Amino acid sequence: MLPKVRMPDTRKMITLEVLATARRSAGFTTITLGGPELDQFKPSGDDQTVRLFFPREGQDRLTMPTLSNEAWMAQVLMMPKTRRPWVRNYTIRRARPERGEIDIDFALHGDAPASTWAQHAKPGDPAGIFDMGVTYLPPARASWQLLVGEESAVPAILAILENAPTTLIAEVFLEVPETADIQHDFRAPEGVRVHWLPRERADTLPGELALQTVRNAQLPPEPFYTWVAGEAKLPTGLRRHLVNERGIPKADIAFFGYWRHGRSSPG
Known part of the structure; x- marks a missing residue:
């Protein structure tokens, strides 16, 4: 059974950069992202999920897909690994559109790519997002x-x-x-x-x-x-x-x- 998802009306690939990092505990860290392109992102609250793009080790820049539709994954997979970014799903923990900022919390799992990136990220590092919608859709009948x-x-x-x-x-x-x-x-x-x-x-x-x-x-x-x-x-x-x-x-x-x-x- 496919999960129910409320997709955004419009969406596009957005390139941002790390603004700040904060280690919450041994198991969690928060990355704050921002940049001029964030004004094209519409926060919707709840469990708003994004595809998070970040460079692989050894890459000197982030290469984002150019397609803002369902063909983006094929485009990523066709990139050589020298340019292909890592891609993972994450939730927008908090959004502050008036300040041009979003927070993403990372649960740290050993040496997994996202955990490693989050633990070493520093202000100015590039990252990208692509809105994947909301899955928390409670019916009115629930008490x-x-x-x-x-x-x-x-x-x-x-x-x-x-x-x-x-x-x-x-x-x-x-x-x-x-x-x-x-x-x-x-x-x-x-x-x-x-x-x-x-x-x-x-x-x-x-x-x-x-x-x-x-x-x-x-x-x-x-x-x-x-x-x-x-x-x-x-x-x-x-x-x-x-x-x-x-x-x-x-x-x-x-x-x-x-x-x-x-x-x-x-x-």
């Missing part, structure tokens, strides 16, 4: 919401909460590597309960703790909407549990596998 993710989905869920109406009622389960990775500088409506789940143990795979915790949780009986993302086994496992053991309609569950443990993303 409350269930939001679940491990560290790779924490920025998206916190962005959802900060853009949510004050009437939102939600149970939120956020798994992070360590207690030090718990974040406190975000806003959430009063009806939202956030459960932080530090793994602490290195032998526990990302998403396992969140999945088991929600399986064992006492959830309100009223109809609800679920948005879950992260390592592939978490969203697929939670969807299976909700449908088979709690009788939740599939249409009320939005689930997204951001990555797979032990496998690198293409591009």
Whole structure:
């Protein structure tokens, strides 16, 4: 089943540069991007996702695709690796259009290309974005919401909460590597309960703790909407549990596998 996505009316490839970096904890860092072309980007809030382009090691500049349609990926893959950029999906954590800035939070995973770039990025370094729309699309009939993710989905869920109406009622389960990775500088409506789940143990795979915790949780009986993302086994496992053991309609569950443990993303 293809995920539901609200795409922007118009979009184009946008080249920016790093304005600032801030290490939040051992597991997270924030990169602030900006530049003249950002006035062509329309922030839409919630889990607004962009393709993030950044140079490979050894490249002295960023080569962006010239096509602002679905043919852009083919164009990238046809580039020789000497010019081909890395491409990954990331959520806009915060946008400040009046200042020409956007923040992207990175969950740091070892020596993965994006983690390595984020940890070494400095002001003036080039980066590019391409708007991929929003997947958080709760139906009006939902009495409350269930939001679940491990560290790779924490920025998206916190962005959802900060853009949510004050009437939102939600149970939120956020798994992070360590207690030090718990974040406190975000806003959430009063009806939202956030459960932080530090793994602490290195032998526990990302998403396992969140999945088991929600399986064992006492959830309100009223109809609800679920948005879950992260390592592939978490969203697929939670969807299976909700449908088979709690009788939740599939249409009320939005689930997204951001990555797979032990496998690198293409591009």
